[in-house]
Amino acid sequence: MKLLIFGPPGSGKGTYSSRIEDRIDVEHIATGDIFREAVKKETKLGRKVKEYLDRGDLVPDELVNKVVREKLKEKDDFILDGYPRTVDQAKFLESFTDLDALIVLDVTDEIIIKRLSSRRICRECGEVYNKLFNPPERDDICDECGGELYQRDDDKPDVIKDRINTYENRSEPVLDYFEGGIPFVVNKCREANAPIEEMVDSIMEQLRKKNLIS
Ligand code: ADP
Numbered sequence: 668m669k670l671l672i673f674g675p676p677g678s679g680k681g682t683y684s685s686r687i688e689d690r691i692d693v694e695h696i697a698t699g700d701i702f703r704e705a706v707k708k709e710t711k712l713g714r715k716v717k718e719y720l721d722r723g724d725l726v727p728d729e730l731v732n733k734v735v736r737e738k739l740k741e742k743d744d745f746i747l748d749g750y751p752r753t754v755d756q757a758k759f760l761e762s763f764t765d766l767d768a769l770i771v772l773d774v775t776d777e778i779i780i781k782r783l784s785s786r787r788i789c790r791e792c793g794e795v796y797n798k799l800f801n802p803p804e805r806d807d808i809c810d811e812c813g814g815e816l817y818q819r820d821d822d823k824p825d826v827i828k829d830r831i832n833t834y835e836n837r838s839e840p841v842l843d844y845f846e847g848g849i850p851f852v853v854n855k856c857r858e859a860n861a862p863i864e865e866m867v868d869s870i871m872e873q874l875r876k877k878n879l880i881s
């Protein structure tokens with residue numbers, strides 16, 4: 668099963684993908700995670716992408732395409748998160764793989780801003796929390812590993828606005844590009860604190876109805 672999860676920053680792509688990964692046997696592949704890891708480890712790739720991530724800009728297509736091509740290689744099962752984010756990336760992806768379905772997360776700008784500004788991440792294990800909607804038991808400490816929680820630089824208010832603009836201008840056209848070509852599963856969310864499991868249930872149910880999973 669080759670799935671793509673698509674939506675604005677803060678729509679829950681990463682959160683839902685890891686739950687879906689647990690329920691059906693697909694590997695969660697997130698370009699944002701790959702880049703952040705590279706920046707943290709100060710690899711060659713990390714040095715190239717850092718300035719884009721800090722500003723909330725898109726990493727150039729050529730570079731992202733190369734990374735994804737390498738990562739997907741001969742894989743038959745995956746859920747792609749954060750790629751493609753431009754029509755050119757979508758064309759490149761289609762040139763070497765066929766997707767089974769696209770999961771669209773439809774959320775309002777208001778929810779995005781609320782969620783992103785309160786998002787916190789574990790420095791050690793990468794677990795994602797939300798100070799308002801999914802807080803850790805102890806303030807700023809990871810429930811899983813005791814690591815320290817931090818706020819991503821690109822989750823600060825100024826950068827959030829730029830990321831929403833970039834999404835609308837560069838990424839939304841990807842939906843038009845795929846429309847009609849592959850099945851769409853649309854998940855509408857109108858509350859910032861919508862229960863995660865319910866959202867995932869509804870996505871799974873739609874995949875089942877479309878006979879994409881049993
Ligand atoms: P979010 O979906 O919350 O905006 P991600 O973790 O998916 O965040 O991505 C973080 C950053 O990584 C983006 O703002 C961008 O700089 C870079 N990035 C990730 N995926 C891509 C992509 N497909 N094309 C270009 N840049 C990307």
Ligand code: ZN
Pocket residue numbers: 789790791792793794809810811812813814
């Ligand atoms: Zn942790």
